[in-house]
Amino acid sequence: MKKGFSRITISLLLVVVLTVLAGCSTTTTGDTTNNGGEQDNNVEQVVNLYSDRHYDTDEELYAAFTEETGIKVNVVNAKSDELIERLKREGQDTEADLLITADAGRLWRAKEDGLLQAASNDTLTANIPENLRDPENYWYGLTVRARVIVYAKDRVQPSELSTYEDLTSDKWMNRILVRSSSNIYNQSLMASFIDIYGEEYAKNWAEGVLANMAREPQGGDTDQAVAVAAGEGDIAISNTYYIGRLMGSSNPEEKKIGESLGIFFPDQNEAGTHINVSGIGLTAAAKNKENAIKFMEFLTSEKAQKQFSEGNYEYPANANVEATDLLKSWGEFKTQNINLAKLGEFNAQATKVFDQVGWK
Amino acid sequence: MLSLRKLKLEFNGWAVLSLLIILLIILPNINILSNVFKEANDNWVHIKTYLLEEYVINTLVILLFTGAFSLIIGTSLAWLVSVYDFPLRGFFRWTLILPLAIPPYIAAYTYTGLINYTGVIQTFLRNFFDLKINQKYANIMTIEGSIFIFTMFLFPYVYTITRAFIEKQSASLIETSRVLGRKPLEIFWVVVLPISRAAIIGSTTLVLLEVLNDYGVVQYFNIPTFSTAIFRTWFAFGDVNTAIKLAGLLMIVVVSILFLEHLLRGRKKFAYTTTKVRPIKRIKLKGLKAALAFGYSFSVLSIGFLIPTLQLLYWAFLTYKKIFNSKFLILMLNSISLALISSIIIIMLALIVANYTRISKSILGRICAKLTILGYSIPGAVIAIGVVVMFIALDSQLLWLYRLFNTDSKLVLSTSIAMLCAAYIIRYLGIGFNSVETGFEKVGKTFFEASRTLGMTITETFFKVDIKMIGPAILSGFILVFVDIMKELPLTLILRPFNFHTLATQAYKYASDENIYEAAIPSLIIILISFTSILIFHRLVDKEGEDNGHRN
Numbered sequence: 001m002k003k004g005f006s007r008i009t010i011s012l013l014l015v016v017v018l019t020v021l022a023g024c025s026t027t028t029t030g031d032t033t034n035n036g037g038e039q040d041n042n043v044e045q046v047v048n049l050y051s052d053r054h055y056d057t058d059e060e061l062y063a064a065f066t067e068e069t070g071i072k073v074n075v076v077n078a079k080s081d082e083l084i085e086r087l088k089r090e091g092q093d094t095e096a097d098l099l100i101t102a103d104a105g106r107l108w109r110a111k112e113d114g115l116l117q118a119a120s121n122d123t124l125t126a127n128i129p130e131n132l133r134d135p136e137n138y139w140y141g142l143t144v145r146a147r148v149i150v151y152a153k154d155r156v157q158p159s160e161l162s163t164y165e166d167l168t169s170d171k172w173m174n175r176i177l178v179r180s181s182s183n184i185y186n187q188s189l190m191a192s193f194i195d196i197y198g199e200e201y202a203k204n205w206a207e208g209v210l211a212n213m214a215r216e217p218q219g220g221d222t223d224q225a226v227a228v229a230a231g232e233g234d235i236a237i238s239n240t241y242y243i244g245r246l247m248g249s250s251n252p253e254e255k256k257i258g259e260s261l262g263i264f265f266p267d268q269n270e271a272g273t274h275i276n277v278s279g280i281g282l283t284a285a286a287k288n289k290e291n292a293i294k295f296m297e298f299l300t301s302e303k304a305q306k307q308f309s310e311g312n313y314e315y316p317a318n319a320n321v322e323a324t325d326l327l328k329s330w331g332e333f334k335t336q337n338i339n340l341a342k343l344g345e346f347n348a349q350a351t352k353v354f355d356q357v358g359w360k
Numbered sequence: 361m362l363s364l365r366k367l368k369l370e371f372n373g374w375a376v377l378s379l380l381i382i383l384l385i386i387l388p389n390i391n392i393l394s395n396v397f398k399e400a401n402d403n404w405v406h407i408k409t410y411l412l413e414e415y416v417i418n419t420l421v422i423l424l425f426t427g428a429f430s431l432i433i434g435t436s437l438a439w440l441v442s443v444y445d446f447p448l449r450g451f452f453r454w455t456l457i458l459p460l461a462i463p464p465y466i467a468a469y470t471y472t473g474l475i476n477y478t479g480v481i482q483t484f485l486r487n488f489f490d491l492k493i494n495q496k497y498a499n500i501m502t503i504e505g506s507i508f509i510f511t512m513f514l515f516p517y518v519y520t521i522t523r524a525f526i527e528k529q530s531a532s533l534i535e536t537s538r539v540l541g542r543k544p545l546e547i548f549w550v551v552v553l554p555i556s557r558a559a560i561i562g563s564t565t566l567v568l569l570e571v572l573n574d575y576g577v578v579q580y581f582n583i584p585t586f587s588t589a590i591f592r593t594w595f596a597f598g599d600v601n602t603a604i605k606l607a608g609l610l611m612i613v614v615v616s617i618l619f620l621e622h623l624l625r626g627r628k629k630f631a632y633t634t635t636k637v638r639p640i641k642r643i644k645l646k647g648l649k650a651a652l653a654f655g656y657s658f659s660v661l662s663i664g665f666l667i668p669t670l671q672l673l674y675w676a677f678l679t680y681k682k683i684f685n686s687k688f689l690i691l692m693l694n695s696i697s698l699a700l701i702s703s704i705i706i707i708m709l710a711l712i713v714a715n716y717t718r719i720s721k722s723i724l725g726r727i728c729a730k731l732t733i734l735g736y737s738i739p740g741a742v743i744a745i746g747v748v749v750m751f752i753a754l755d756s757q758l759l760w761l762y763r764l765f766n767t768d769s770k771l772v773l774s775t776s777i778a779m780l781c782a783a784y785i786i787r788y789l790g791i792g793f794n795s796v797e798t799g800f801e802k803v804g805k806t807f808f809e810a811s812r813t814l815g816m817t818i819t820e821t822f823f824k825v826d827i828k829m830i831g832p833a834i835l836s837g838f839i840l841v842f843v844d845i846m847k848e849l850p851l852t853l854i855l856r857p858f859n860f861h862t863l864a865t866q867a868y869k870y871a872s873d874e875n876i877y878e879a880a881i882p883s884l885i886i887i888l889i890s891f892t893s894i895l896i897f898h899r900l901v902d903k904e905g906e907d908n909g910h911r912n
Contacts, residue, residue: 054869055873074859077865079595081594086744086854090771180579242874250682257478348597351592351596356410
């Protein structure tokens, strides 16, 4: 009587059980990562990483760390905000020991949400200068990028350029290229202005730049640089490493472009050029704390810093490490002297200012 | 009496299973919907004041035009390929689904890279003819551009589902009309269009939902749309609750659209009229007409597949030394096995729910049918949050079980691939269901009822009659889901276990940071795998078609 009913039920139950089994058997780390650092020695040592950096050179560094210490590095890559949300939902049970983001503001937010813990350690504080880490050592900068003015060498003289504020003057009418206000680098730049000069100034600046834009914001930083070379505008606001990348591009046309562009560090007589970091923080619920700190020490060490920053044409955060020749050829520069945690604090406000003036 | 009770019990089996499956879909979404009713905060007010109007208008414009163009291109090609004979028709017939293999955001990057200043076209003009184009004409990052991208890379939903319907369904009707002296175009308007309405509208809805939940294309082009609003609130304001509230609103809109769709489909049912489903006798086109049909199909295929693939091949050639290594084998294995297992599960679940909803006459059944699409309607990243919450809750319920197995970990399921599989089910059940449902609708209930009258149980009928009759629909549903999972991004990115990479996450790894050339190789492998699987399945379906009919 119940033949039909039981047959499907059983077959579906089988499906469910099989799915779960398949899931468990392919659990790559569920079974291996739960050992605390102190447990028996024959268990594999690991450190679990949630990261928003996506460079092949990073993976080479992780491999070098494993070789040196025997500690395996497990990684999930996704966007910072998504990783932060996952951390939040996983709470105390999370398996992640470290969070790497490509922006100081995100680390500040993770700290605010109680997702990080302080990792005070002499090696770390010696490796990373004070302005590039959290005041309470909840996170440390790893690599530094500057947000600069990129100009077409054949149309603009560096002497015409001076400050971020100058970008609002009439002489740049229809000449400026810059990407969307959804972009974190623009939001952080704006946040730094709010911190240094206040919201009113920041708003005026955004209005002025908006009025001088050569086209509506679109595409990424690379697209702005290409548009300068193509003559759509004469200057662009961009992070330094995108220009480095164009110069190292496998497309000869992009190489040409990279060489036709100049880099100018604004605000040298004022507050300094805006910088941001990609950085690392120890999670509040870290289960492999010792390994995690070892890993942080490794990433901030002189040896790793060189490779870490070179891979993406960035400046090393460790002051003892020299930048590459290409980066040095762009010149030394004065940076904004604010604690980068402020970028996170004013991120929402910055974005709202963008919305109010209509910078899409 | 006895048989009536038997029917009830048995039917309950299908109903219970279907409701369980629907529950799996609803659970993570409840979390999202409950946020709609939470009190609004400053961020909400800010969005309403400065952004909402433009976001909503842009979204509507993109939806309207993408929907219209996809419908026109998809339906016209499906008609052309099914009813006429022209050069390379057989080739176009199965290749026209291929644009679906290219993720729209990769297509957006590819077309930008193709036509911008450093792209092949402009470089060629510059270096050989010293021609410089005004960049305004080489700008694809506009609303029109996004409509172009969405249409060209999503229309295959309409094409595939509609074509499957026309080919299997309408032979006798079309031939009767021909005998009665109707002209082909007249037949299209008067006969084919009305009977395939369900398939056309259902598949166009899939396109619209995909547009609604897209974030990659609109973010790169910087077009403020509703999904931009969701992510701006989440990423820039750090306000997940308001973001989810927006997603919940979106969901309500989508559910309303779905009910509208239900109304548009109407109550009329068109089912097989005879037991023999014959293939259509195609009309041979000659001269200019043949050239036009060929030209049209070829242009669509070129724009949607050949051109971007060639561009990606060129970039792959530039970067393979730096990028390509043996790890790609593992990536391929991960991608294929994950997509294969998930698609099989999804199609099985879709069959169960579809069989239930077609037999059931109750409102509950109809609601179930609509709810399958819930997970497809909002951005994947938002669903991911719901899924994480659900699995962490599940893990805490299963803690006793984990203790039995002596593990220390509290999060077993939610750190395993099972979470990702479940997320795929929640997201793509609607796609599988839509195909299967179309298949069932086409077959109608006549055979089911005959089989029941002859004493077979629902379950026996299902395995011996129904499944065999809707085979092609099952396969086309499977292909759509498989290809979708191959390129799926936000869920895979957020919900995967440690060290688990797929081709899609690898492509994203490069593309997200503007290294589009490096993203070419993983993208191409995705395309290649989708290409192969589509080819294999088409061979299978065609063979079946040949067995049933007399000529192909």
